[in-house]
Amino acid sequence: MSTPIERLATARELADQGRYDAALQALAWFHEHALEHDPSLQGVRRSYALADWAMLAEAHPPAAVALEAVRERNTALLLAGQGNRDHLLDVVSIDHACDQPVRTRDLFVKLEALAPALAASCIRVVLPQVIAAGDAALAERLMPNPEENIRQHADYLMDAFRARRQRFTGAPSIPAEIHNYVQDVNAILDVLAARGRHADVRRLRRLAADAIPATTLRREVRAALVPGAPAWYERGVPRRRNERVS
Known part of the structure; x- marks a missing residue:
């Protein structure tokens, strides 16, 4: 059966x-x-x-x-x-x-x-x-506490990052996780922007990068969160093909 x-x-x-x-x-x-x-x-x-x-x-x-x-x-x-x-x-x-x-x-x-x-x-x-x-x-x-939501997403990204460093074969790719994280953060920021909370948008965009303790990963996240930045990850291919997050 x-x-x-x-x-x-x-x-x-x-x-x-x-x-x-x-x-x-x-x-x-x-x-x-x-x-x-x-x-x-x-x-x-x-x-x-x-x-x-x-x-x-x-x-x-x-x-x-x-x-x-x-x-x-x-x-x-x-x-x-x-x-x-x-x-x-x-x-x-x-x-x-x-x-x-x-x-x-x-x-x-x-x-x-x-x-x-x-x-x-x-x-x-x-x-x-x-x-x-x-x-x-x-x-x-x-979403009464968007800062807490973003920190939760950041914790999830760091868990995925640590899993890849430990070579867990089932772990998702870091470019995909960065893409997902940026999408989740931008969705929250879009809500706040639509409600006229522009100061919160600027503060939380900075927080979304600062909440990532891994230096290289934080740099990539900060770049991806810049308004108008191209997608970090598309159809399984990282945007910067010759760079690796380590």
């Missing part, structure tokens, strides 16, 4: 072969049953697997219908007061995979009135979608 991960790989192969119905069956099975076999696959289920499903939906309308049905099932439970955090995270993940952040924003606003404790428990996951939806006012309200 194949493992859930093997079934997910099979779904990708089937999609590549144009066997869309079979691919949809495999992806639907993974979403509904993978955690019964391996609870550690929650992250894969809400990221890679849903990304595969959303991609299949672009080529195969029944896949789009099936994915929307999953979203609507979870949404109905949430709005009826019968849903939980997992239902909301599934909806947010589907909206992210389908690049529909406004739907997440709209649902979150409803849940704040219907289930405020549940909504509050998911702010960190919902916030990037709210920012992507362009709702600066709501994003500002959900």
Whole structure:
């Protein structure tokens, strides 16, 4: 009997072969049953697997219908007061995979009135979608301490940097992590700028670089945070191909 991960790989192969119905069956099975076999696959289920499903939906309308049905099932439970955090995270993940952040924003606003404790428990996951939806006012309200948010992102970047120095084979590339960090910081700064908090934008842009203790890494981050700077990382290739972060 194949493992859930093997079934997910099979779904990708089937999609590549144009066997869309079979691919949809495999992806639907993974979403509904993978955690019964391996609870550690929650992250894969809400990221890679849903990304595969959303991609299949672009080529195969029944896949789009099936994915929307999953979203609507979870949404109905949430709005009826019968849903939980997992239902909301599934909806947010589907909206992210389908690049529909406004739907997440709209649902979150409803849940704040219907289930405020549940909504509050998911702010960190919902916030990037709210920012992507362009709702600066709501994003500002959900982000009472942007300095703390930036420091958390900086800690994550440093953890990735240390992992690479220790040669952990599963660690992501540093150029990719710099790119992600700069994107996260700029998203926060864009919210503050949209709200007219320009002094905070300047202060936090400096903080975002100063919060990185590794000298070379800090230099690269500072350069990438300059307004209008080209992307540090694009399609798997660092911008400075002959330089290495060490």
